[in-house]
Amino acid sequence: MSDRFSFARLLAVVIKELRQLRRDRLTYGMIIGIPTLQLILFGYAINMDVRHLPAAVVDQAQTQTSRQVVEELQQSRVFNFNRALHHAGTGEAMLRRGEVKAVLIIPADFERRLQGQRPPLQLIVDGSDQVVQQAARQIAQFPLRGTTTTASVEVLPYYNPHRNAPLNTVPGLIGVILTMTMVMFTAIALVREREQGNLEFLITTPLSSAELTLGKVLPFVAIGLIQTSLVLLLGKWIFQVPVRGSPLELYLAALLFIIASLALGIFISTLVRSQFQAIQAAIFTFLPQILLSGFMFPYEGMPKAAQWIAEVLPLTHFIRLARGIMLRGAGLDDLWPELLALAVFAAALLVVAVARVHKRLD
Amino acid sequence: MSTDNAIETHDLTRRFGDFTAVDHLNLSVPRGQVYGFLGPNGCGKSTTIRMLCGLLLPSEGDIRVLDLDIPKQAEALKRRAGYMTQTFSLYRDLTVRENLEFVARLFGLSRQRTRQRVEELCHRYQLEALASQLAGTLSGGQKQRLALATAVLNQPELLFLDEPTSAVDPQSRRDFWDELFALTDAGTTLLVSTHYMDEAERCHQLAILQRGRLMAQGSPERLKADVGATPLLVVTAAPRKAQTVLQALDGVRSCAQIGASLRVLVTSPDQLPAVRDALRKEGIEGKVDITDVNLEDVFVAATHGHTEGAS
């Protein structure tokens, strides 16, 4: 005959957590310090060489030469023009959805332009991705046979006319910071109760494991949202990173991602025995996320196996959402599969994690 | 059995791997009394208490606490029993008052009742001046008073106290025991584990544990009467030498130096001449007399006498 879930007890734990947090200067500092430091460190981002970026081609000329040009660009292996489209509009829609990273447009007057001054080719690239931009710059130097123009390819950044480097990093950084702090803080917070002996007393009170767990992580939800806002504000002030889509949708994505990360933290805390082990385990989950999620290395450049792993990492989906909403102005009507994936992760991890928290010592 | 007992166990056993920490323990703890657990380090006192509270699952055996089937009905016990852990288990980074308020909320006390109860407890356990101090900065004895205050906050019928007075000076220990007796006056049953003989002496009933086994159970007077050994006091100028001699003697169960004298436990009063002879033969001058049994003798007799049998 165990008691039903009590909000009063949940509140008791939340109040206790907040009181402890208020005295914990170091954690306090980390909540503000980690995002600020990371933003500045990662703001000047890492550039990576890439290959096989998915791309579409709109060949309005349909001549022998135009087909040859596509073939030659394909040889460079930077872009993979495997989608042939009829309308430039379709290409832009695909760019927005993130299905392709670039659209090559060969205008109807291609042959004439080869002799004239205007660049005969246009490459519309996803300007929110600085890796893609760099790849496009390589392509722009591409020598076209039998042309008089010096610049053969005109590169048109689609979303990011100013070629702002940190632009692409900041949305991903929100995710990275949230994973880092949320997973680690919760894992530590719960293990600490056990390590400091508090659990032994708590188990003999009517407090249930669900109340304890939720009460401990709820303050972190608020902290996660504060960190998100902090990165957004600093990103705007320092690097002029916009939020082109709906801020509400962005926060919804962040909330789901925070819940998924907290659940992961709780799960870790049920596996480890000490705070030190909790930190190690948190780093263990953190590394694949930062390496494979598309934050550091573009998803497109990764081997197939790595891409599969990336699909089961919450951060991958959050980064797609954040980049889509912030930089491409995409809405959840475009990005709902990513949001759904995140929701599934959050729900599944939470169920598993809470089920594993027992109210016993052994 | 009857429901007069607050706690009853039948063949209670707990193993950790190959190691048996608690071995077929049969306890009966009467209601409204102080029941003591006496035993050396690692004899299974804490493990037993944890099983009685429902914190650890027994490997074998049955437990009834306040007519509840433990661990099955452990949730129901939580509102009726209090537990003071051996190591401080409250929040070091919360103040005394915050800790008490937290526990009051867990037990669902109303805001007004919480304030009233916290004030009451602070007053009773002399924590008023410390109310705003962080629990982690309290002295050992102060921590123990806070732990007792939180354990009794919900006015439990049964209180488990695991070595509540380690790290407490003798005067504070007496005060602490006065508080415990005040609780039994109010009808609370107390189960207290201890290493101290003077504390064991104060209990209504005692269980002597060794290596997870129950060596003796009963009131201190009863245990002393049934000790089955006789203590001798040897006053001599060469206690160390005398000790070496007597330890080798048949019928001597233990021999401990206390200042300038020796306390020797022999199997029967008939051994007195043999002890005197042995000392004289070695040329040791000394006075040997029979003395009153104390609890330490009971403890030594209960634990030493069975060591060979146990291993």
Ligand SMILES: Nc1ncnc2c1ncn2[C@@H]1O[C@H](COP(=O)(O)OP(=O)(O)OP(=O)(O)O)[C@@H](O)[C@H]1O
């Ligand atoms: N979780 C555990 N895993 C393995 N062994 C354990 C565990 N808990 C206790 N033990 C062992 O069980 C034995 C009894 O331990 P327990 O803590 O009950 O002793 P105790 O009588 O309370 O001792 P003390 O007076 O030192 O507090 C010890 O030998 C201890 O090492």
Ligand SMILES: [Mg+2]
């Ligand atoms: Mg112990």
